[in-house]
Amino acid sequence: MINKLVIANRGEIAVRIIRTCKKLNIQTVSVYSEADKYAPHVKMADESYLIGPPRVQESYLNAEKVIAIAKEAKADAIHPGYGFLSENAGFAKQCEQAGFIFVGPRSQVIQKMGNKIEARCAMKEAGVPIVPGTEDAIVTVEDALLHANQIGYPVMVKASAGGGGVGMQVVYKEAELAEAFANNAKRAQSLFGDGAMFIEKKIDNARHIEVQVLADTYGNAIHLFERECSIQRRNQKVIEEAPSPFISEATRLEMGEKAVQATKALHYTNAGTIEFLVDEEENYYFLEMNTRIQVEHPITEEITGIDIVEKQLEIASGKRLNLTQQELSIQGHAIETRIYAEDPSTFFPSPGHIDIFQPPKGDGIRNEIAVGTNYDVTPFYDPMIAKLIVHGKTRDETIALLKEALGQYKVTGIKTNISMLLHVIEHEQFKAGNTTTNYLELYYK
Helix, strand or coil, X not given: CCCEEEECCCHHHHHHHHHHHHHXXXXXXXXXXXXXXXXXXXXXXXXXXXXXXXXXXXCCCCHHHHHHHHHHCCCCEEECCCCCCCCCHHHHHHHHHCCCEECCCCHHHHHHHHCHHHHHHHHHHCCCCECCECCCCECCHHHHHHHHHHHCCCEEEEECCCCCCCCEEEECCHHHHHHHHHHHXXXXXXXXXXXXXXXXXXXXXXXXXXXXXXXXXXXXXXXXXXXXXXXXXXXXXXXXXXXXXXXXXXXXXHHHHHHHHHHHHCCCCEEEEEEEEECCCCCEEEEEEECCCCCCHHHHHHHHCCCHHHHHHHHHCCCCCCCCHHHCCCCCEEEEEEEECECCCCCCECCEEEXXXXXXXXXXXXXXXXXXXXXXXXXXXXXXXXXXXXXXXXXXXXXXXXXXXXXXXXXECCCCCHHHHHHHHHCHHHHCCCCCCCHHHHHCC
């Protein structure tokens, strides 16, 4: 088993990983920027090392410094969390070459899945449905226009590299395409060093549904059912729930089987998530694969009783999966809301000093927190400050508990999106399970 783990991340996911490590008696090493000197993950770890100035390029994205700290701390493994270096194939390879266990898949798999064009081709070969679109990189506006006209508007213009909704735009007519293509290609080149683009057909009234998978190094793979992640702003998730209130049991079974089939075809190891777009007739199409732990993994843990971080660490340590698909079942319903330091109307970040931070408490309530009372939220990082997860026997019971829990939240000194979250879950369309990716555009004015 891993003895000492460097957590190459910050915030709530670093705290989350430390918690499981304590349960497994694994020593933990935190890294922190100058802006995070007093962050919870720094205090909780057995050891903490300053990694650099506040800017991510000089701290949490500094792969060489992470490796150097791991050597200095005499660690044997590195967990990347999510974001930052988590899906950086070069970093995973550096860890492997330096003799550290990388808690995630092999660098070659990260490389393949990180390129969305390659990922589409790999999934097609594995027998997973893909959204109609281009299968090769598009580098000129002329080619983009040609392919878009063949596919038919509206289309999605997407960067092959990167994630988090960056380099992605819906284009409704030909007159908009040239500017959208050029702008997103430029942005992708700037942020990811790769301006390659591709085009997909836009699926109207789509749902964003993803399947959690686990796979060991012995060829065993399982899925932990699905998560509904359709409520998004700027292509980033805000509310997630498990299981999906939309798909039938037959579709659930089929999507899970396809996800495992793809996982095995890729020779994938560790935890991963295969994301799908699902149309109104429950046709599903591969969107992308996240080769890391997801922000929304707690709702899967709540409905399965499985500690996904624990499984990550066991698999990375060379252990076999001690679970079979037949042993797994869905237990109740879970919903996660992401608490952001942001204006609930404009969605603009709201950094500042938190005077009071009081999360809700009670049965069925779980908090994953990155801040506290008398804490400064800086403008350097993602504005998510906490996650609220609730678990009930039924979806209706879970929604009622979530409303109660959000009402208990007390955060002063900064703006948060809590009022927006309450507005969403109180809406009849949410209660009915009508949560498509354009939900906020339609029902949050």
